[in-house]
Amino acid sequence: xxxxxxxxxxxxxxxxxxxxxxxxxxxxxxxxxxxxxxxxxxxxxxxxxxxxxxxxxxxxxxxxxxxxxxxxxxxxxxxxxxxxxxxxxxxxxxxxxxxxxxxxxxxxxxxxxxxxxxxxxxxxxxxxx
Ligand code: MN
Numbered sequence: 304x305x306x307x308x309x310x311x312x313x314x315x316x317x318x319x320x321x322x323x324x325x326x327x328x329x330x331x332x333x334x335x336x337x338x339x340x341x342x343x344x345x346x347x348x349x350x351x352x353x354x355x356x357x358x359x360x361x362x363x364x365x366x367x368x369x370x371x372x373x374x375x376x377x378x379x380x381x382x383x384x385x386x387x388x389x390x391x392x393x394x395x396x397x398x399x400x401x402x403x404x405x406x407x408x409x410x411x412x413x414x415x416x417x418x419x420x421x422x423x424x425x426x427x428x429x430x431x432x
Contacts, residue, residue: 310427313354314338315345315371316389317363321412325358325419332420342371349375354384356427358410361390361401369404376405385430387423389414 312334316322326336337352339345341363357375361368368388375381388401391412398409408426410419 309333309335310355311335311337311352312356312358312423313345313349313352314358315340315342315363315368316358316360317341318360321360321389321414324416325414328414328416328419329423332424334423342366342368342374345371346374349378349381356385356387356423356430358387358389358423359406361388361397369400372401372404372406383430385426387426 312329314322314325314336316325316338317340322338322340326338329336337354339348342365345357359368359372363371372386372388375384375386385408386406387408387410388406389410389412390397390401401409407430408422410422
């Protein structure tokens with residue numbers, strides 16, 4: 304019998320402070336959190352990490368978070384994987400753009416460390432098989 308393991312969350316974020324904060328906040332809630340610094344690293348490691356949810360910074364060096372999301376969605380295995388966009392500048396149209404790129408939800412930075420884990424838990428619950 305296979306034991307239920309903790310949900311794995313992949314954080315794609317180039318800013319070290321932001322990435323470490325997310326890892327710390329979600330790690331405390333019992334998630335297995337893996338951080339990568341850009342889209343290429345995310346795409347390369349996606350299959351081995353096999354996350355239950357991705358937090359996707361939009362402003363990344365190289366390929367932006369929208370394009371990384373589109374490329375992830377091209378893989379059937381990850382067609383329904385919850386992807387949550389993170390963006391620092393909450394500009395008009397950002398939410399629509401992230402949803403259009405295939406993200407399921409949108410969180411603006413800086414994250415609220417009190418509500419953030421609840422939001423993530425709710426999204427994971429919604430996407431339970
Ligand atoms: Mn960034």
